[in-house]
Amino acid sequence: MTNKRTLRRLISVLAVLALGLSLLTGCGTKSPEQVQEQEDAQTIQVYLWSNSLYESYAPYVQAQLPDVNIEFIVGNNDLDFYKFLQQNGGLPDIITCCRFSLHDAAPLKDSLMNLALTNEAGAVYNTYLNSFKNEDGSVNWLPVCADAHGFVVNRSLFEQYDIPLPTDYASFVAACQAFEAVGIRGFTADYAYDYNCMETLQGLSAAELTTTEGRKWRTAYSDPASTVRVGLDDAVWPGAFERMEQFIQDTHLTADDLALTYDDVTGMFRNGEVAMYFGSSAGVKMFQDEGIDTIFMPFFCQNGEKWIMTTPYFQVALNRDLEQDTARREKAMKVLNVMLSEDAQNRIVADGQDVLSYSQNVPLRLTDYMKDVRDVVEENHMYIRIASNDFFAISKDVVSKMIAGEYTAKQAYRAFNAQLLAEEEPAADETVLTSEKSYSNVFHANGGNAAFSVMANTLRGVYGTDVLLATANSFTGSVLKADYNQKMADSMIMPNSLMSRQRTMTGAELKETVRAYVEGCEGGFVPFNRGSLPIVSGIAVEVKENNGSYTLTGITRNGQPLRDDDTITVTCLATSKQMEALLASKSGTSEDGDAWVKNTWHDHVSGGSAALAEPENYMTLR
Numbered sequence: 079m080t081n082k083r084t085l086r087r088l089i090s091v092l093a094v095l096a097l098g099l100s101l102l103t104g105c106g107t108k109s110p111e112q113v114q115e116q117e118d119a120q121t122i123q124v125y126l127w128s129n130s131l132y133e134s135y136a137p138y139v140q141a142q143l144p145d146v147n148i149e150f151i152v153g154n155n156d157l158d159f160y161k162f163l164q165q166n167g168g169l170p171d172i173i174t175c176c177r178f179s180l181h182d183a184a185p186l187k188d189s190l191m192n193l194a195l196t197n198e199a200g201a202v203y204n205t206y207l208n209s210f211k212n213e214d215g216s217v218n219w220l221p222v223c224a225d226a227h228g229f230v231v232n233r234s235l236f237e238q239y240d241i242p243l244p245t246d247y248a249s250f251v252a253a254c255q256a257f258e259a260v261g262i263r264g265f266t267a268d269y270a271y272d273y274n275c276m277e278t279l280q281g282l283s284a285a286e287l288t289t290t291e292g293r294k295w296r297t298a299y300s301d302p303a304s305t306v307r308v309g310l311d312d313a314v315w316p317g318a319f320e321r322m323e324q325f326i327q328d329t330h331l332t333a334d335d336l337a338l339t340y341d342d343v344t345g346m347f348r349n350g351e352v353a354m355y356f357g358s359s360a361g362v363k364m365f366q367d368e369g370i371d372t373i374f375m376p377f378f379c380q381n382g383e384k385w386i387m388t389t390p391y392f393q394v395a396l397n398r399d400l401e402q403d404t405a406r407r408e409k410a411m412k413v414l415n416v417m418l419s420e421d422a423q424n425r426i427v428a429d430g431q432d433v434l435s436y437s438q439n440v441p442l443r444l445t446d447y448m449k450d451v452r453d454v455v456e457e458n459h460m461y462i463r464i465a466s467n468d469f470f471a472i473s474k475d476v477v478s479k480m481i482a483g484e485y486t487a488k489q490a491y492r493a494f495n496a497q498l499l500a501e502e503e504p505a506a507d508e509t510v511l512t513s514e515k516s517y518s519n520v521f522h523a524n525g526g527n528a529a530f531s532v533m534a535n536t537l538r539g540v541y542g543t544d545v546l547l548a549t550a551n552s553f554t555g556s557v558l559k560a561d562y563n564q565k566m567a568d569s570m571i572m573p574n575s576l577m578s579r580q581r582t583m584t585g586a587e588l589k590e591t592v593r594a595y596v597e598g599c600e601g602g603f604v605p606f607n608r609g610s611l612p613i614v615s616g617i618a619v620e621v622k623e624n625n626g627s628y629t630l631t632g633i634t635r636n637g638q639p640l641r642d643d644d645t646i647t648v649t650c651l652a653t654s655k656q657m658e659a660l661l662a663s664k665s666g667t668s669e670d671g672d673a674w675v676k677n678t679w680h681d682h683v684s685g686g687s688a689a690l691a692e693p694e695n696y697m698t699l700r
Contacts, residue, residue: 114522121520121609122146122409123170124417125153125160125554127392129574129653131174132551135425137606142416144626146409149521149609152551152572157182159556162566164189166558167516171400171410172417174392179466180210180300183219183395187302190218191396196411198418205458206436208293210393213301219395223423224388224434224460226374226448227277230361234371235262235353247378251328257353258330265329267356268343269336269481274356276473277387277463281377282325283318284385284461296464309495316491319480321380323487326480333482360431362447374447376454386451388434388460391426394418434460472497509561510686517693519555521609526697529557533570534615535691537675540682541649543580545588545616545635547595548651549603552576552613552675557690567683568676575653576675579661585644588617589633594660596621596630602659603652608699620698631700651675 108116124139126132129152136150151170153159155177163169169189193199194217199207202220210219236243236253239260244250254264267274286292295311298304325331346352347365354375355361365372376384394417400407416422420440423433432448433440434455444452454460476494479485485493519529533553538546552572562570583591595612596619598604605611605628611621617640620632633640652660657672682688 123149124172125170127155127174127176151555154569166560168558173395176392178393181466184302192216201437201439209462219393221390221436226359227387229354229375230357231354263352265354268338268340272470272474275477281387282321285379285383309499319487319491331481384454385459507563511562511567511683516559517557523699525695528693530613531693534613538615543649544646545648548613550610552651571676571679577654577672580649585640586642593630602656
């Protein structure tokens with residue numbers, strides 16, 4: 079009897095254990111779809127406006143947050159690109175954009191988080207934050223740090239001709255006149271470009287455009303709630319055109335200056351043919367490195383104030399959808415906090431440039447190149463330009479006509495105002511490419527990035543090659559269920575210097591090339607997280623991950639291991655400076671020279687008959 083009871087108890091215990099194990103096994107087994115959904119939820123996507131940020135800034139941000147899976151994608155420096163993503167359900171978590179204005183960003187407002195009450199917004203000096211406030215007091219975009227624009231000055235020329243350096247507007251004009259007396263241009267700039275026309279007009283009136291009246295007009299012009307077009311006011315802007323007219327007369331600008339490019343102007347400066355030009359502080363370092371005694375000076379406003387024109391390296395905004403998931407919102411705010419930190423901002427600027435941060439959390443540390451404008455910076459006289467698409471285009475038209483002598487100040491004001499008020503002509507939106515479905519642009523450990531695979535497979539067909547290798551920053555990830563016009567189709571390719579090169583390789587050479595893409599190489603790009611691993615088409619790869627470094631462990635082609643004696647045509651995509659590092663000079667035979675990928679893609683889709691390939695599982699990450 080006792081043995082029977084013991085046996086029954088043992089059977090009961092074993093049954094409970096079996097049930098527990100079956101439940102645990104069931105909980106631990108997830109379908110591939112569930113795994114991918116979990117990866118999606120754990121990934122914070124950050125779109126960068128330039129590839130330069132991808133190479134130094136992004137790795138730093140990721141390194142500070144090893145427990146956050148951040149996927150950095152090189153998008154486009156164009157708000158129309160993000161409007162397209164918004165309209166088709168593809169807006170990323172974090173957006174950056176340099177060529178920016180609140181006016182152009184208005185359609186995005188309801189899709190973006192209000193950052194007004196965050197610590198990150200609280201750290202921005204009010205002088206600058208005011209330029210980003212909507213009329214209702216909300217703040218969707220935060221400026222990061224600035225590139226300084228003003229006057230690059232050849233001090234040795236001033237000393238050679240015993241001409242005093244300018245200290246105000248009157249002495250600036252006197253210096254221009256004194257140089258002309260000895261056959262040297264006092265000032266010019268590369269007015270062939272829209273941004274110089276725009277920045278000169280605004281810089282000369284920065285003092286007035288930052289007054290209460292100026293801020294009032296700027297807020298009205300940028301108000302996302304307004305459905306009517308806003309022209310120039312009659313309080314601040316008439317004077318701005320009068321000051322521009324006076325400046326043109328005082329510096330003797332003529333129609334000939336409208337043909338000058340950057341190379342023309344810097345060549346004149348280098349040869350001692352012009353004493354001052356309008357440019358960025360980077361020019362000071364460039365010419366000092368060449369042995370020319372060069373300094374940087376601000377705009378001398380006619381009311382006696384000094385101002386520097388600043389161009390934010392980028393503005394940053396967060397997707398409002400993050401508010402629906404507390405955990406994801408907290409992760410995104412951590413990423414934003416690091417993106418705005420002092421060390422991160424120091425990785426944005428070029429070597430030798432100064433970080434002119436809009437944040438009180440980043441201390442002012444000026445190099446010798448900017449020491450002559452320290453007082454201007456400390457007074458927070460750093461004007462943020464109005465940089466809407468309207469202002470770029472209309473400034474180029476109107477200021478050019480002022481310089482050419484075709485417009486007086488009053489005529490220029492009226493012409494500018496009329497163009498601002500004119501209804502926009504609908505943009506050409508003829509469909510050149512249709513995607514019947516959306517593809518995830520989040521990297522998945524079992525398969526890779528589906529959207530990037532679509533692009534790689536499509537381009538492999540365009541290039542007519544057996545295999546295509548691409549760095550992860552090659553595509554903008556915008557493969558959505560949508561009709562693409564030419565501009566949006568073009569924007570599917572990373573815009574910054576992406577090149578292609580085709581070669582015939584042996585299997586052994588291809589292995590070494592793939593290894594350089596996966597593991598990184600000297601002079602080339604080194605993957606810093608799983609999202610930055612390369613995309614391949616025509617082969618599949620296995621990669622092992624170990625504390626942020628990656629090792630290639632296998633390559634298959636048509637389901638079979640790649641053989642060393644195989645002969646394969648390979649097209650490689652990378653930026654021009656990375657191409658040589660990725661492709662050893664003796665690896666394979668080059669079949670054609672480097673070509674711009676964006677041009678090849680543009681030509682392919684412009685006919686309107688292009689079709690996208692299906693994605694493949696091209697990578698297994700273990």
